[in-house]
Amino acid sequence: MVNDIAIARNDFPILKEVINGQPLAYLDNAATTQKPQAVIDALVHYYQHDNANIHRGVYTLAERATEQYEAVRQQVATFINAASGAEIVFTRGTTTSLNWVAQTYAPTILQAGDEIVISIMEHHSNLVPWQQVSQRTGAKLRYVELTASGELDLAQYGDLLNARTKIVSLTHVSNVLGTINPIKKMTAMAHTVGATVVIDGAQATGHFPVDVQELDCDFYAFSGHKMYGPTGIGVLYGREALLAAMPPAEFGGEMINLVTRQKTDFKPAPAKFEAGTMPIAQVIGLGAAISYLQHLGWPAIIAQEQQLTAQAYQELTAITGVTIYGPTEPTRRSSVLSFNLQGLHPHDLATVLDLQGVAIRAGHHCAQPLMTDLGVSATARASFAFYNNQADLQQLVTAVQAAKEFFKL
Amino acid sequence: MNLGGLNDLYRQLIIDHAQHPHHHGALPAASQTITLNNPTCGDVIKLAVTFADDRIEQIAFSGEGCSISQASASMMTDLVQGQTLTQAKKEIQVFLEMLMENPAATQDDPDELLGDAAVLAAVIKFPARIKCATLAWKALEQAISEEEAHE
Known part of the structure; x- marks a missing residue:
């Protein structure tokens, strides 16, 4: 296997770049990963052979594009072991996924005096959206602190949780400390007080297997570009019942069932969240990245x-x-x-x-x-x-x- | 080891100013105190200025930052202390133009006008670091404009 990994490096053409007269040692993978030829080829192939707008056309090409797009939804569901493809929403990235939960789902369950729990090691994308919701709803934002070794203090976390805790939103892996948080355990603790658990998986999904049913979390967000896929594509996993209850953040084409002069009936999730033309090529590129990882x-x-x-x-x-x-x-x-x-x-x-x-x-x-x-x-x-x-x-x-x-x- | 490029940026003069900055500290009786940060890196500069008779009477800075931002603040405070606002504004303009991608066809010679700070022209070859060099100068620009608005 070690040999396979050494050879896999050759799949990434950018790693042959020379920077300031030196071979490139690319060590900023937490910011974004490089793309294997298989992902680059998938993007090129899509634009050369399959490009059409999805879900709209009755012609063969549009069907082909739609089929590939929806196949990746199923592939993502399998990749994180979601119960079904209906629990997979395509977004612009982790930031959008987290913002949608904070801006549309959270206000439906939060009242003044309720509490949101996040940790001090959160990336701004899992911190600022909760500050905003907290200011809008009057819910209090509380923090899980660090131990001396840079891990989350589970005892203090246990003390934070109470009947007013409505949302717990935590990063799976710290983008600064590298800490892998015990999400399964922390989710179980949050569920004992009835809180909804949101996980930022941006630094996890490209590095080790993630099983959302095993973790038992309610929402899970991640990005394609941090796991060898294209930029501009991310995923929001949500339990089916929660996605059904969550209002769409954007409105427009393709997310509707029926529009009349004064009101609109939305499609069921995940379609109701995917308004307008989605980043189709990027979804297909994400599928290629997942296949690549599974192959390794x-x-x-x-x-x-x-x-x-x-x-x-x-x-x-x-x-x-x-x-x-x-x-x-x-x-x-x-x-x-x-x-x-x-x-x-x-x-x-x-x-x-x-x-x-x-x-x-x-x-x-x-x-x-x-x-x-x-x-x-x-x-x-x-x-x-x-x-x-x-x-x-x-x-x-x-x-x-x-x-x-x-x-x- | 390719350290040639490093010598271009980190001249001894810059390292000296960064390690032993001049006018570093606070001014309790400052007329204007401006805190600016560089949101991309989190660096902060707190610039305190005392104005008198259209002149910069006293100036001091504090905060956290890299060698380039600290050296730049040190060189700038050396340069402008005691100067008229007109002179300081001219120097800020020349400094900022010196580090712009397409400098305006200016007749002013940074070497003549800017003292030690002229060596920071080398930063233009390191685009990611230009904001580090300009932070203190932008803080002074703001301090002067607030002082003038105040009058």
């Missing part, structure tokens, strides 16, 4: 990412002045490593690394409350995908050492 198989993907993360953790920690944030135990974290080099701002570090061909992220990672909590203004972040290799890792470590030498730290 989770054991090989997980083994490669864990090995790289554990080794990077060890080699970066060995550099005096480097602090890594988040869990120390490799099996409790994903392939995201946030770190700082003492005496050098992460922006300066990222510029130095860029000149060595190493692409990492530097900044607050859209998690400003978490940064405040960690007592830093920003961090550097390297995040691995299965196509990264030893050469990428060594390029990172050598470049951090070079930064240290250059700035005489």
